[in-house]
Amino acid sequence: MLAYALPALFFVLFAFGVLRDRRRFSNAVYLGLTVVFLVPALLMQVQRMPTPAAVAVTVLILLLPSLGVLVLGVFLVLNGVKMVRKEGRSLANLLSLLAGLGIFAVIALLITAVGTASRTLVALAGTTLLVVGYVSFLFLCFVGYAFLYGRLRVRRDADFVVVLGSGLIGGTRVPPLLASRLERARAVYERQARRGTPPVLLASGGQGPDEQLPESRAMAAYLVERGFPEDRIRCEERSRTTEENLAFSKKIMEEAVPDHRCVIVTNNYHVLRAALLARRAGVNGQVVGAPTAAYFWPSATIREFAAVFLSYKLVNLGICGLLVLGGALALLAAG
Template structure:
C-alpha cells in the first residue's frame, strides 16, 4: 500500500485544485503526476504475477512506445500536409508538420549516438530526449485535462454569454470557425432563456488592420440575420487579443451587474487556454467549446499548448535548462 501513497497524495492535490478552481494548469500537472505514479505502483505488483504476464507487460512497454511514435509521426506529418493544402503556409499551420519532423530529428540523433559511440552525440541526444520527454509530459497533461474540462457543463443560471471573436473572411464575413462559436453561444443563450431569464449575449472582437468593420459587429449581424433578438446583444468592439476580449467583456458585465455569472464561448481547441486567461483576468465564468474541423484540431492544439508553455517560461525554461545540465553531468 505504501507504493500507492505518492499517487494518492497527488490525486488529493488534484481534487482540491478542482474544487478551488477548475481553471488552473496545476490541476493538469497534478493529475498527470498522479496517473504516472499510479502506473509505476501498479508495475511493482508484477513481481507477484506469473512470468508469462511479466513478459507480456515488458514486451508491451518496449513495443507500444516504438509503434506509437511511428504512428504519431505519420499522423503529424499527414495532418501538416492537410493544413498546408487547406489553410495555406502560415507558420501557425505548420506546427503539426514541424512537430513530426522534430520527433524524427531527435530519433535520428539518438540512433546516430548509439551507432557511432560518440560521447558528444550521446550528451546531445540524451539532453534532447530529456527535454522532449518533459515537454511531452506537459502536453499530455494539457490535452488530457482540457478534455476533462470540456466535459463539465455548468448548471447554474448565467447573466451573460460571451462569444470570443476571430478573423473575418474578406474583412467583413463570419468564417465557419467563428460561426461555430456563435451557434454554440446561441445554444447557451436559448438554454438559459428557457429557464425564464434570458441572458445578454456579448459579441467580443475589435477591428483588425485588414478588416472593414469590428468583428463584434459582423458577429452580431450574423446572429440577427438568423432571427436572434437584437435587444439581447451587446457589442464589445475594442479588443484585439483573447485577454482583451475577456478584460473588456468583464468591464461590460460588471457595469451591468457586479455579481454576474457568465459563460464564455470559443472553439474547443481554445477552451482550456481561454479558461486559464479567464481566471487570470478575474472573469467569473466557465468556458464552453464549440466544434472544430478535425484536420484543424492538432495544429491548433499544439499552438494553444505552446502559448500556455510560454506563459510560464521562467519555470519551464528553468526546468529544461536543469535537465540539460543533468544530461551533461551524467555524461561526465
C-alpha cells in the first residue's frame, strides 16, 4: 500500500486544486504526476501475478508507449500534410507536421547513438530525451486536463455569456470556426433562459487591419439574422487578443453588474488557455468549448500548449536549461 502513497498524495492535491479553482495549470501537473507515480505502483502489483501473466502484462505496458510514439508520429505527419493542403503554409498550420517530423528525428538520434556507441551522441541523445520527455509530460498534462476541464459542468447561472472573437472572412463574414462559438453561446443562453434568467450575450472582438467592421458587430449581426433577441446582445469592440477580449469584457461586465458571473465561449482547443487567462485577468467565470474540425485540432492544440508553456517561461526554460547543463556535464565527465 505504501507504493500508492505518492499517487494518492498528488491526487488529493489535484482534487483540492480543482475544488479551489479549476482554472489552474498546476491541476494539470498534479493529475499528470498522479498517473506517473501510479504506473510503477501498478507494476509492483503485476509482479504478484503468476509469472507468465506478469511477464505478458509488463511487456505490454512497456511496449505500448513505444508503439504509441510511432503511431503518434505517423498521425501528426499525415495530419500536418492535410492541414497544409486545407489551410496553407503558415507556421501555425505546420505545427503538427513539424511535431511529427521531430518525433522521428529524436528516434533516429537515439538509434544512431546506440548503434555507434559514440559518447558524444549518447550524451546528446540522453539530453534530448530528457528535454523532450519534460516537454512531452507537460503537453500530455495539458491535453488530458483540457479534455477533463471541457467536461466539467458550469453549475451556476451567469449574468453574461462572453463569446471570444476571431478573424472574419473577407473582412465582413463570420467564418465556420467563429460560427461554432456563436452557436454554442446561443445554446448556453437558451438553456439558462428556459430557467427564467436569460443572460446578456457579450460579443467580444475588435477590428483588425484587414477587416471592414469589428468582429463583435459581425457576430451580433450573425445572431440577429438567426432570430437571437437583439436587446440581449452587447458588443466589445476594442480587443485584438484573447487577453484584451477578457480585460475589456470584464470592464463592461463590472460596470453593468459589479458582482457578476459569466460563461466564456471559445473553441474546444482554446478552452484551457482561455481559462488560465481568465483567472489571471480576474474574470469571474468558467470557459466552455465549441466543436472544431478534427483536422484543425492537433496544430491548434500544439499552438495553445506552446503559448501556455511560454507563459511560464522562467520555470520551464530554466528546467530545460538545467537538463541541457546536466547533459553537458555528463559529456565532460565521460570524456
